[in-house]
Amino acid sequence: MSPRQKRQLSLEVNGEPYELLVEPHWLLVDVLRDQLHLTGTKIGCGIGVCGACTVLVDGQAVSSCLALAVDAHGKAVTTIEGLAREGRLHPIQQAFIACGGFQCGFCTPGMIMGAKELLDRNPAPTEEEIRAGLSGNLCRCTGYVKIIESVQVAVRLLQEEMAGEAGAPVSPGPGRHAAVGSGQGGAR
């Protein structure tokens, strides 16, 4: 094997700046998973069809299994690990827990990132728009019914948050396994 020239990659991931040396052919998903140990982003198909590797690059949903890491130079990447803030889950994450919008959870990080981009773009999507918007993310467990419901509940939670009602309990109510409360499992 001939040694390859590595390139300097400067990027921001979940708000943290990184300076990395990467080979030009390395994929963004591999750099996230293997170099930064952000394994929440999954590899499901390797050809950009299943959506399990979805991350946001400058706010745009990207299949990180198709994106070259060097193309993220100077950009801001958000992965599933970057959604919760100070131990508080993002409303989309809360909604997926409350509605049972996942089973095995393998598609869930990509699904939630896909939903994040959808709701950033369209804060009040119709059911049809949700179905179309999430069609790049495959799920084999749920049949999508509770995922669609999760996104609808997330819309409501985000609206409530905008209206300053943050902290209003999402049913089911508080508890270690519930949607609301600290990520460290307080609220006992």
Next chain:
Amino acid sequence: MSTGARTVTAPGRSGVVGARVPRVDGKEKVTGEAAYAADIALPRVLVGKVLRSPYPHARLLRVDTSKARRVPGVKAVITAEDTPKIPHGLFVKDTYPLALERVRYVGDEVAAVAAAIEEAASEALELIEVEYEELPAVFDPLEAMAPGAPQLHADRPGNIAYQLSVERGDVEAGFRQAAHVIEERFTTHATYHAYLEPIASVVSYGHTGKLTVWASAQEPFMTQAELAEALHLPPSDIHFIQPHVGGAFGGKTMDDNHLYISCLLALKTRAAVKLVNTREDEFVASRPRVPTVIDLKVGFAGDGAIVAKEARVVSDNGAYTSRTPVIMRTTCIRADSLYRLQNLRTHGYLVYTNKIPTGSMRGFGNPQMHFALESVMDMAARELGMDPLALRLRNATQAGDVTVHGWRVASCGLSECLERTAAEVGWRGARPAPGASGTKRRGVGLACATHVSGRRHFGNYDGSSALVKVNEDGRVVVLSGEGDVGQGSRTIFAQIAAEELGVPYEDVDVTMADTESTPFGMGSHASKVTFVGGNAVRVAAADARRQLLEITARLFEARAEDLAIQDGRIFHRELPQRALTVAEAAKAHIYRQGGEPVIGKGAWDPPSELHDKTFYGNISGAYPFGACAAEVEVDVESGEVKVLRIVSAADVGRAINPMLAEGQIEGGVIQGLGYALCEEIRNEEGRVLNPNFSDYRIMACEDIPVEVKAILVEPVDPYGPFGAKGLGELVVAPVAPAVANAVAHAVGARITSLPITAEKLFTALRRPQASRPATPNR
């Protein structure tokens, strides 16, 4: 959505059974913290890769790994010569981890590499020199059975891996009574599990002499035992730890070679090895659903009673035998208990072909026969001039029945499931008339199904065991070896333990399955984890409760039977002010002379029995039933089928968590629709033509029907934990026949070959009128 609040049903109970509580693994799954096998990070882990056969059938003349071994960074290149050459297979031991002398399908594993980095592993793979001598191959199971066909395994003449015959009653006399006989050939196809997580494993081996295995396997203890046998190691030298598993659906029973190979690489290198399937590996070398050819003949009396049934089943085994003998047996036998039939004869043949070996996939052979039988029911209804719902209700198995194969049906919601699904799609006394507008035709159809909740098979044992540990701070830990592959068993176990113990749900944790610390469990198969594993957890929690009550009785100088536990508080029933917390009792029990922890132990084996030589017997502790109704729209110009509405009712006994039960139904229904309409592993001369998610389409969010409705029917099973039965597999079985019946209702064409593609329907609609029903059914 309803909240977790629910009225307390009895003293000592928490009221959490039956509640839509959030899952115990929710936070880790929505944040990306949940670690799956490929996420396990170990220092200096090697990368594994596998070389596969490009030929469907060939002799291995020479495998030269010398160049590959010289690639810098390569630590091992192994072939069959580096293995103990012990074949594996639960029922027929015909699968070598790496091909021995011959390859028998495109994808057969020939050699494997472990290297420090992926590039080195890939380069080494390309440098392995293999000389093949191609052999004649056979791809169709009917051709493979014929004289003169190429033979796959010398010790299995005629390519028959397994065959069975089952006969009950008097079939000839039954057919003589028949006013109508329906006879038809049905074919079903290979489909792939398509769990989102490809099979992955990390295996570590070092000076302890133990293999530590993290793998996406659905049966921790069975996998440990099977690995031990094929690797010639004591089982306890294999420490299996189940990480989060990204869906399984029968595809992670480890009947394929993946895990054997990663273990062999670790043993050879005395290091840690990570092997992760690509999606293409999955499509060419996992163990997809068994395709079948089913010739079915059913006789009906004038009043609709089924009087005789005769079937011949040919199941396509592919090149090696996974669990297919029992899968075929399921195809041959299980659907017979759906109805009150008495006279039947079935012959089944499991046939080798030079294709990907087939295996267990959600339903375990059951959806295949349900497609045939439930199609025949609608064909018969038409001949009899009966409503298809009425015909089914006329024959439906009921609670208290002992079925033709000896199932003792303690609870049965079959008729209720049928009636409720039919009502949802417009049955009001009778099936609504088909509709038409432009080139579109609408119709509705239904079908029903039965399954098991565990199946006694392995050494006359079908049980489970559990420990329930009460910590000194009052928190409870459930240890079970059943594991969770995404269906939510850990959540169900937490609910069962909380309810039985009388503590808040939030106070219960459930560990991951681990062969060194969790007690024995058979794992996720046969829809048994809630029913069998849940009962073991309940028994263990009852034992822990008994201990807490006895501890408190000593402290209070009261009788244990006068005490109760509720919401984590132990109190005297007559003097409720005499109370302490579970934490106080557990702590008091430890911190004293000769103190000990509170650990409840439970084991439970269902009241089922091994079948006899004729396959007669009460094989499962409980039988779930279900029904599915579909409304379809067919475009008569293109043959395209659109499912507008799908309703599925499942007799779950009792839903421990309705949110999770609905999730099982919804997911199963959509998988069933994929099976019915759009999914198919396509082969040409043994090569898979569509080994990826762009060419093999599973339904996406925008593809599902506008209305998907799940109905829970809860007759409360006397043996289930709090009445619960199995659910996961049942719901897939009735979907394809419901769709086929709806299509026949809409356009009059009967599709007998899955999947129901636009091409097939287009062709059927253009057949001469005489060869198909002239008018839509009713």
